[in-house]
Amino acid sequence: MIKIENLSLGYSKNTILEKINLTIEKEKITIFLGQNGSGKTTLMSAINGLIRPREGKILIDNQNITQLSRKEVAKKIATVSQLHQFGFDYTAFEMVLMGRSAHIGYMPEKADRDKAEEALELIGIGHLKEKQVNKISGGERQLVMIARAIAQETGIILLDEPTSYLDLKNQLKVLQLIKFINKKKKVTCVITLHDPNQALLCGDHVVMFDQGKIQTGETRTMITDEKIFAVYGVKAQVIDVGENSFVVPNHKFEF
Amino acid sequence: MTIFLYKKQEKRRKKVKRIVSLILMLAMLCTLFAGCNKATVAGEKTEAQKTVKVVDSRGVEVEVNYPAKKIVCLLNSGLNDLYMLGAKDQVIAIDQWTYTNESAYGFASQIDERVKNKTLPAIDKNIEDIVGMNPDVVVIWAGQEEDIKVLEDKGIKVVGIQADNFEDVYTKLDILGKISGKEDRAAEIAKYSKEQLKKVSDKVAKIDASKKLSSLFVWGPTKLDLAGNNSTGDSIIEMAGGKNAADAVGEEHFVAKMEDVVTWNPDSLIMWNLKDLDPQSYYDDEQWANIKATENKQVFELPNAFYCDLWTVKYVYSVEFLAKSLYPETFSDLDIEKSKNEMLKFLYGVDFK
């Protein structure tokens, strides 16, 4: 469980989030929604201990994140960052093996290699093992990064815009995979997303970021016509079709 | 070595000189603006000035007032020649090195009161200072081409000197004798030196060819900086009855390979007077341990550079020193200390302390 108490975040003079309180429930998928620059990624970095809070604290399993070493944090939290190229041409296997870093002293051992391999197999990309991460498709690369997070064996995985730069098929594949590992491995997932439709597809809870403040609740109760308008300034309708719900923007282009 | 160093220092000075010449040009412009006065020249030539023509080391024929009364000498070995010739008072400016090198200064100040009192000006950074002195001739290393050009452009007579071997040493003495009007003394010195040298070579000639010892001449600063074929170091060894073990190498100064030194296995080593090395440095070095020269403790260091100066006739003393070191029995009657003092007395007329 992640507990955020009275937290303020910011860079130099800009305050990004002010005195927020939030509880992220265990083994659930929590989605961060909000405009660009609303503080989603900043909060994520703070949860990961990479940014020091101005005030307040972040508790992971009742331990203050700022008092843990990088290694201790990495045993609790894994991160899948936004899709990017790497400077060096590591293979998928080498990349996933690096997820074991927090568990490794000097050199990876056989158990670590096995775990890396398992992670690749679990999400069905065993065939990519020897491929260079920079040379496979964006969708495949994102799967490798998720495999790396799985190999890290943490209770929490943070995913920063995991569907960006991907085509529709791969977006759904990634979301489904997140849902799958959430269920199978009982991992708490925190995801920042741009598309509320994707939140509706896979989220249990939603945190809405709006001008330094947040609101939180169950996905369907949070994604409503009014809230979409309040947060994004876009008129939209949320339509329920069977079990699924969809956000349909009702936007007219004006010239 | 001194030539070498001198040239290096000279190069560094050139930059500074350019800046100074710029400033001078500005200064000249200023005088123009200050207004022109009609010049009157005092002491206009009343009688025809006698001149002498010499061919310097550059192969250039230079016509110089005879005898030159105002000589600027920018090489220490040239200054020594002029001292030997007895033309001390004709020198009006010298090189900076003579002042900064402790040993050179020590000896020069025993010969020349003006050096001792530091009243004889030294030309250091600014070669154009010479112009104001209005000298009859400037004696300078032939390699300092830029400086020579600057001076000649100003209408100053320049004699360029090069001394790569002992032939050149006599040529230099000869040229300086001619311009200073001391030709007879120059001939006398040359005769004396050649006689001294003949005494050595006569004895050396009697040494059986198979008994000739091999040697290496060390220039320094490292143990492996040696003299190859066609170098003064090589000549000294030959004249002292030895054989340069490195004569297969055509370089005047080269860094030898240690393995080659082992292959050559020289009977002796002769070192230029070096600051950081002495024979003991060779004896202490395990890499040199199996070489005859170190095994038999046959490493010799030339004494003070003033006595052995390879760029003046004093090189004869180096030859004597090495000959005596190599063949102590053959040269048992040669008292090296006495010979040195006689030589210095003859050349300079001074008893050095």
Next chain:
Amino acid sequence: MREFFKKLILIFPIVIFFVSLGVGSYSIPFDQMIDIILYKLSGYTIFNEQLSAQSINVLLNIRLPRVALGLLVGGALAVSGTAFQAVMRNPLVEPYTLGLSSGAAFGAALAMAVVTIPVQICAFVFAGLSVGISYLAASKHGETSVISLVLSGVVVASVFTAMLSILQISIDPLQLQGLIYWLMGSLHTASWAKLLAVLPYLIVGYTIIYFFRWKLNILSLGEKDAGSLGVNPQKYKLLFIGAATLLASAAVSVTGIISLVGLMIPHMLRMLFGPDNTKLIPLSFCLGASYLAIVDMISRNLLTYEIPIGIFTTFLGAPYFIFLIRKTREGGWN
């Protein structure tokens, strides 16, 4: 095939070691060489009953320390280059392009000429200073672009070269020539004393990089990734930069500036075996060591006098550097 190459490179230094020992202007036949080594180890010989003291001296006091120093220095430069490239995430950095070599050379010269502290320590201090300045000058918001790091390295190198010139002018000109020769990078002054003087520093540097080499992979992903994976980037960066600086500055302190070894070797290996530093570090050592020993073997036997080895490595490395710049540029100037 790859595995075969890997094994080949790993045993390469041993082969080169014996070949180098056998080659030199003083001829020592192979059987004598074996006998001398056996004699030294056991007191017995196989082929010859008598050995000349001279061949023993040449082999053990002249050739052996030189070959050993060549191998160690070559390895040090290549390993240091590999580590710098991973830590700074930049394929163009190595001791020479970072300005480290010039800083170390200045430090070493300063210690030789003026200060009475050990040469290696003084070289290390100034090498660290030059790397620090290059790196900080090129960093902006924690990011360092590939080209600007090389540029700041050039500037730092020229500053230290200028300071070295001042030093050269102000010390006794008689030492000047020796210093110039040493600066160009040479192994001809190798001796047991030099080898022993530099060995402790090399061992410390090698050990650190060898044991933590897997962490280089993590660091090469960038500060953010490394942090999320549980590796404190600042701490380990400092550790690796320190160790790599120690290796390179120790090398410079005995052999002068030998450029671009740390650039060529790691890059060639990365093309063959990928970027995994667990493999790269030992391979870099072996190939770098072999490379320098081969170059020295050539420079020892080419002419009748010594040629600074740095001249060769620069001639061989420069085209490679240009090739790498072009390649990097295709990927953008980031």
